[in-house]
Amino acid sequence: MDLSFTPEELAFRDECRKFFREEFPEAIRRKVLDGQHLSKDEIVTAHRVLNAKGWATPHWPVEWGGKTWSAVQYYFYQDEMQQAGVPSPLAFNTSMVGPVIAQFASEDIKKRFLPATANLDIWWCQGFSEPGAGSDLASLRTKAEKRGNTWVINGQKTWTTLAQHADWIFVLCRTDATAKKQEGISFILADMKTPGITRRPIQTIDGGHEVNEIFFDEVVVPEENLVGEVNKGWDYAKFLLGNERTGIARVGFSKARLKKIRELAALERVGEQRVIDDPKFIEKLTSTEIRLKALEMTQLRVVANDRGRGGRPDPASSILKLEGSVIQQLTTELLMDVVGPYVMPFAESDEGSGRNEMGWGPEYAAQSAPAYFNNRKVSIYGGSNEIQRNIIAKAILGF
Amino acid sequence: MDFDLSDDQRLLKDSVDRLIADRYAFDSRKKIMAEPGGWSRDMWAQFAELGLLGLPFPEAQGGFGGGPVETMLVMEAIGRGLVLEPFLPTVILGGGLIQAAGSPEQQKTLLPQIAQGKKTYAFAQVERSSRYNLADVQTTAKQDGSAWIINGEKSVVMAGDTADTLIVTARTAGGRFDRGGIGLFLVNAKAQGVTIQGYPTQDGTHAAEIRFDNARAEAVLGDPAGGLAAAELVMDQAMAAICAEAVGLMHEMHVSTVDYMKTRKQFGRAISEFQVLQHRSVDMFVALEQARSMSIFATFAASETDPATRSRNISAAKVQINNSGKHIGQECVQLHGGIAMTMEYKAGHYFKRMTMLEQLFGDTNTHQAKVAKAGSLF
Numbered sequence: 223m224d225l226s227f228t229p230e231e232l233a234f235r236d237e238c239r240k241f242f243r244e245e246f247p248e249a250i251r252r253k254v255l256d257g258q259h260l261s262k263d264e265i266v267t268a269h270r271v272l273n274a275k276g277w278a279t280p281h282w283p284v285e286w287g288g289k290t291w292s293a294v295q296y297y298f299y300q301d302e303m304q305q306a307g308v309p310s311p312l313a314f315n316t317s318m319v320g321p322v323i324a325q326f327a328s329e330d331i332k333k334r335f336l337p338a339t340a341n342l343d344i345w346w347c348q349g350f351s352e353p354g355a356g357s358d359l360a361s362l363r364t365k366a367e368k369r370g371n372t373w374v375i376n377g378q379k380t381w382t383t384l385a386q387h388a389d390w391i392f393v394l395c396r397t398d399a400t401a402k403k404q405e406g407i408s409f410i411l412a413d414m415k416t417p418g419i420t421r422r423p424i425q426t427i428d429g430g431h432e433v434n435e436i437f438f439d440e441v442v443v444p445e446e447n448l449v450g451e452v453n454k455g456w457d458y459a460k461f462l463l464g465n466e467r468t469g470i471a472r473v474g475f476s477k478a479r480l481k482k483i484r485e486l487a488a489l490e491r492v493g494e495q496r497v498i499d500d501p502k503f504i505e506k507l508t509s510t511e512i513r514l515k516a517l518e519m520t521q522l523r524v525v526a527n528d529r530g531r532g533g534r535p536d537p538a539s540s541i542l543k544l545e546g547s548v549i550q551q552l553t554t555e556l557l558m559d560v561v562g563p564y565v566m567p568f569a570e571s572d573e574g575s576g577r578n579e580m581g582w583g584p585e586y587a588a589q590s591a592p593a594y595f596n597n598r599k600v601s602i603y604g605g606s607n608e609i610q611r612n613i614i615a616k617a618i619l620g621f
Numbered sequence: 622m623d624f625d626l627s628d629d630q631r632l633l634k635d636s637v638d639r640l641i642a643d644r645y646a647f648d649s650r651k652k653i654m655a656e657p658g659g660w661s662r663d664m665w666a667q668f669a670e671l672g673l674l675g676l677p678f679p680e681a682q683g684g685f686g687g688g689p690v691e692t693m694l695v696m697e698a699i700g701r702g703l704v705l706e707p708f709l710p711t712v713i714l715g716g717g718l719i720q721a722a723g724s725p726e727q728q729k730t731l732l733p734q735i736a737q738g739k740k741t742y743a744f745a746q747v748e749r750s751s752r753y754n755l756a757d758v759q760t761t762a763k764q765d766g767s768a769w770i771i772n773g774e775k776s777v778v779m780a781g782d783t784a785d786t787l788i789v790t791a792r793t794a795g796g797r798f799d800r801g802g803i804g805l806f807l808v809n810a811k812a813q814g815v816t817i818q819g820y821p822t823q824d825g826t827h828a829a830e831i832r833f834d835n836a837r838a839e840a841v842l843g844d845p846a847g848g849l850a851a852a853e854l855v856m857d858q859a860m861a862a863i864c865a866e867a868v869g870l871m872h873e874m875h876v877s878t879v880d881y882m883k884t885r886k887q888f889g890r891a892i893s894e895f896q897v898l899q900h901r902s903v904d905m906f907v908a909l910e911q912a913r914s915m916s917i918f919a920t921f922a923a924s925e926t927d928p929a930t931r932s933r934n935i936s937a938a939k940v941q942i943n944n945s946g947k948h949i950g951q952e953c954v955q956l957h958g959g960i961a962m963t964m965e966y967k968a969g970h971y972f973k974r975m976t977m978l979e980q981l982f983g984d985t986n987t988h989q990a991k992v993a994k995a996g997s998l999f
Contacts, residue, residue, distance in 0.1 A: 223624055223625065223626060223630070223917075224622060224623055225622055225917075225921045231622070294622060477999050480999065481997070481999065504993045505989060505993065507993075508989055508992050508993040509940070509989060511997065511998045511999065512915075512937045512940050512992065512998065513911070513941070514998075514999075515915070515918065515941075515998050515999075516914050516915045516918075516941045517911065517914075519915060519917060519918050520910055520911060522622065523624050523914060523917075525622075526622055526623050526624050541906070541907045544907055545907060545911065608900070611899070611900045611903040611904075612896075612900075614907075615899040615900070615902070615903050618906065619879050619899070619902060619903065619906065621879075621882075621883070621893045621894070621899050
C-alpha cells in the first residue's frame with residue numbers, strides 16, 4: 223500500500239496542468255470557473271483545442287485516436303482538466319456514441335463518423351429518454367420499421383441535451399415489438415436535417431435552455447445507419463452508460479467550485495465579519511470539503527483497482543455517482559449562502575447564459591440560484607440516484 | 622499508488638483475522654469480559670506470541686518493524702472482533718510515547734517488555750475540564766532532587782485500572798493552557814500516592830479515575846518541559862488507529878445488517894425485498910466505503926512530517942469516521958429492529974463501541990472546528 227505516485231505519473235500530472243492552465247484559451251476557462259454557460263462556438267473551440275493535442279478521445283481505441291494511458295494517467299487528465307475549468311470534450315461524441323461506433327459499428331461507419339466525431343465536425347445528441355421511458359428506459363416506444371433498404375422512425379424523445387446545436391442524433395428504437403423489452407431495441411443514427419424530425423425547446427427551472435423534445439414523424443434513414451446488429455441496441459446502450467466509471471464523480475470540478483466559494487466568501491460580508499468567518503457557514507463548507515476528500519480517496523481506490531480487473535468495474539465505483547452528485551449539489555447551496563440577497567434577481571436570456579447582463583449585485587451573483595436549480599439534475603440523469611441504489615443493492619449487497 | 626497489501630502484510634492480516642475468528646466469538650468475548658479488568662491475560666500472551674504487541678517497534682527493540690499500514694490492519698481486526706485487550710493504550714499510546722519521546726536507553730529497556738507482553742501501559746492525560754485539549758494540564762510535576770513528584774487528578778484513563786505503568790502528562794512550568802512546560806512522566810501504578818478507581822465503560826472496556834498525591838515518578842520521557850509535541854504526534858497516530866478500528870466495527874455492522882435482512886421474514890417475505898430497506902442498507906455501504914477511504918487517508922497522514930498538515934488531515938478523517946459511524950450504527954440497530962436492543966445479540970455491542978469511539982480523542986465538533994481553522998483541505 224502506497225499513496226505516492228511514481229515520478230512518471232507526477233510528470234504526466236504536471237504536463238496536464240501546464241497544458242490546461244497555460245496553453246488552453248484562458249477566456250473559456252474563466253467562464254467555466256465563474257459558472258457561466260458556454261456558447262456553441264466556445265464549446266467547439268474548446269473541444270478542438272483538446273483534439274488537436276490528441277486529448278479529446280484518450281479512452282478510444284488507439285487506431286481511432288485513443289491513448290494507452292493507465293488509469294492513473296486518465297485520473298490526472300480528468301482531475302487537472304476539471305480543476306482548471308477546461309470543459310470536458312463533448313460527452314455525446316466522445317463518451318457516448320464514439321465508443322459505441324468504435325466497438326460495434328461496421329468499418330464504413332467507423333471511417334465515416336469517427337474522425338468527424340472526434341473533432342466535433344459532427345455534433346451528436348442523444349435520443350434515449352422518452353416521456354414514458356425515464357428510469358425504465360427499456361420500455362421505450364419510439365419504433366423503427368424496416369421498409370426496403372431503409373428504417374422508418376416514428377415516435378418522440380425528450381431531455382435531448384443541446385439538440386439545438388446537433389447535426390446528428392443516435393436513437394434507441396424499438397425494432398421488435400414482440401420480443402422481451404430489452405431484446406427488441408436497436409441503435410440507429412439519424413441526420414438531424416432528415417425530413418420529419420422536429421425539435422421543441424424545453425425551458426428548465428434555471429431559466430436555461432439545455433434540453434429539447436425531438437419528434438420523429440415518418441423519418442426515413444438508410445439501413446446502414448443501424449449500428450451493429452439489429453435488436454442489440456440495449457447492450458450497446460449499457461456499454462455506453464458503463465463507459466464513464468470515475469469521471470462521473472466530478473471531484474476535480476467540485477474542488478474548483480469549493481476554491482471559488484472560499485474566494486467569494488472572503489469578499490462577502492455579514493455585518494462586520496466576512497462570510498468565511500461565519501461559524502455556521504464555515505462548518506458547512508468544511509463538512510463538504512471533508513466529504514469530497516473522502517470521495518477523492520474512494521476514487522483513487524477505484525482508479526488503483528482498475529489494473530487487473532480486466533475492465534470489470536470495481537464495486538466501490540458505484541458509490542462515485544451517488545456521493546459525487548450530492549456533493550456537486552451541496553456546492554451550489556454554498557454558493558447561494560455566500561451571495562445572500564442577490565440570489566434573487568432573475569436575468570432571463572435565451573441561453574440561460576449566467577452572465578450578469580443586467581448588473582444587479584456582484585458579478586458572480588446572477589448564476590448562483592440558476593446553478594442550484596440546474597444542478598438538481600445531476601442526481602436524476604445518467605441513472606437516477608435511486609436507480610444507482612437499486613444497482614448497488616442487487617450487484618453488491620446481493621438482494 | 623496502490624492499495625494492495627504486500628505479502629507480509631497479507632500474512633499478518635490473515636493470522637490476526639484467524640486468531641479473532643477462532644478465539645473471539647461473541648460468547649468467548651462474554652467470558653473474557655468477566656475476567657479481572659475485563660480482558661484476558663491468556664489472549665494477551667497469544668498477541669505477544671504472534672508479534673502483535675511489538676508490531677510498531679523497531680526490530681532491534683524486540684519489535685516487528687511494522688508501519689502505519691500494519692497498525693491499520695491489526696486495528697481493523699480488533700474492531701471486527703470487538704477485542705477487549707488493551708492494545709491501544711499499551712502498544713499504540715504507551716509504546717508510541719516511549720518511541721517518540723524516550724531516550725535510547727528507555728526504548729531499549731521498555732519496548733521489549735511491552736512486546737513480550739510483560740508490561741501494560743495507560744496514558745493518563747485527560748483531566749476533569751480538559752476535554753480534548755492535550756495542552757490543558759493542571760496536574761503538576763515538581764523536582765525533588767533527582768526525582769519528580771506528581772500531584773493532580775486524571776480522568777477516564779483507558780485501561781488505567783490494570784496498567785502496570787502510567788504515562789502522565791504533568792506541568793513543570795507555565796500556566797494551565799500553555800503549550801510549553803508539559804512533561805511525560807512514567808509512574809508505577811502501584812507507587813505510593815497513586816489512587817486508582819477503575820470502572821467498566823459503556824462499550825465493555827475499562828477506564829479509571831486516578832489521583833496523584835505526592836506520587837514519585839519513575840522517570841520522565843524526554844524534556845520535562847517539552848513533551849507536548851510527542852504527545853500530539855502519538856495522539857494523532859492513535860486517532861488513525863481508532864479510525865481503522867471503527868472501520869472494522871462499521872464493516873461488521875453493515876455485513877450483519879445485510880445478512881439479517883435476508884433471513885428475517887415479515888409480511889410473508891424476507892425484509893430484504895423491501896426497497897426502502899434496501900436503499901437504507903445501500904446508504905450504509907456508501908458511508909462504510911467513505912469511512913474506509915478516510916481511514917487509509919489517516920493511516921498515511923500519521924507519518925506526515927509537517928505536524929499542522931498531519932493534524933488537519935487526521936481531524937478530517939475523524940470527522941468522516943464519526944459521521945459514517947453514527948449513521949451506520951443507528952441504521953444497524955433500526956434495520957435489525959428489537960433484537961439489536963438486547964445485550965444478548967452482538968449488533969448492539971458494536972453500536973456501543975462505535976458510539977464511544979466517536980467521543981474518544983475528540984468528538985465531531987472538535988475535529989470539524991480544527992479542520993475549519995486549518996483552512997482548505999485541497
